[in-house]
Amino acid sequence: MYKNLKSKEEGFTIIEVVLVLAIAALIFLIVFLALPALQRSRRDTQRKDDAGKIVSSLETYASANNGDYPAAATGNANTNFGTNGAGNSFWERYVDIDDTVRDPSTGNPYTIEVGVNNGDASADFAAPRGNEVVYGLNARCNGEFMQAGGGNREVAVVVEMENGQAFCQDNR
Numbered sequence: 295m296y297k298n299l300k301s302k303e304e305g306f307t308i309i310e311v312v313l314v315l316a317i318a319a320l321i322f323l324i325v326f327l328a329l330p331a332l333q334r335s336r337r338d339t340q341r342k343d344d345a346g347k348i349v350s351s352l353e354t355y356a357s358a359n360n361g362d363y364p365a366a367a368t369g370n371a372n373t374n375f376g377t378n379g380a381g382n383s384f385w386e387r388y389v390d391i392d393d394t395v396r397d398p399s400t401g402n403p404y405t406i407e408v409g410v411n412n413g414d415a416s417a418d419f420a421a422p423r424g425n426e427v428v429y430g431l432n433a434r435c436n437g438e439f440m441q442a443g444g445g446n447r448e449v450a451v452v453v454e455m456e457n458g459q460a461f462c463q464d465n466r
Contacts, residue, residue, distance in 0.1 A: 334456040337398040341453045344395050344404070345463035348427060348451045351388040353465055356447075363431055363449050397425035399456075421452065421460045428452040435462035 356363050364384045385406065389395055396403050404427045421439070422428045430440045433450040440450040440462050450464035 338455045338461075340398040341455060342461055342463070345427070345451050345453050345461060347395060348389055348429075349449065349463050349465050351384075352429075352449050352451075355384055355388050361447070364429075400425060404453075422454045424454065426454070433464070434466060435464045437462070440464075 352363055390403070402425050404425050407422065407426045407428050408430070428440060428451065430442070430450050430452075432448060433440045433442055434448050435441070435450050435452075439460060440452045448464060448466060450462055452460045452462045455461050
């Protein structure tokens with residue numbers, strides 16, 4: 295009587311293990327490469343939402359103030375317009391009520407810059423830098439830029455996106 299001399303082996307071969315590890319490494323590589331792009335996209339979406347919230351707040355302000363928007367003369371240096379921390383300002387009372395309108399890259403509050411184009415109705419306003427929001431009265435969006443020449447009831451805001459380009463939102 296001969297017994298079967300084949301031994302029964304259990305477990306995985308080295309080739310199977312290496313193949314599984316290679317597939318796992320490929321999946322991690324794809325996730326590692328895609329994650330920064332997804333994070334940039336999320337931050338840009340937040341900036342666009344913030345621009346819309348600021349425009350909406352400007353409309354709310356105008357409704358409560360006989361149709362007048364915050365004047366350009368009440369920019370950053372004046373607490374009537376203000377930024378975060380300037381109590382009882384436009385920013386504190388209308389925009390950042392719940393303290394969430396912040397640059398998503400840094401977590402710092404946006405600063406408001408009143409847009410200036412030196413009176414040229416066909417010129418674009420200065421682009422924002424970093425966590426600035428440029429605000430323009432009697433302005434409208436022209437692509438990604440804010441342009442003068444809008445009607446008395448037109449306002450626009452511009453924020454900088456991750457790739458350095460601007461995003462403009464107006465109330466039209």
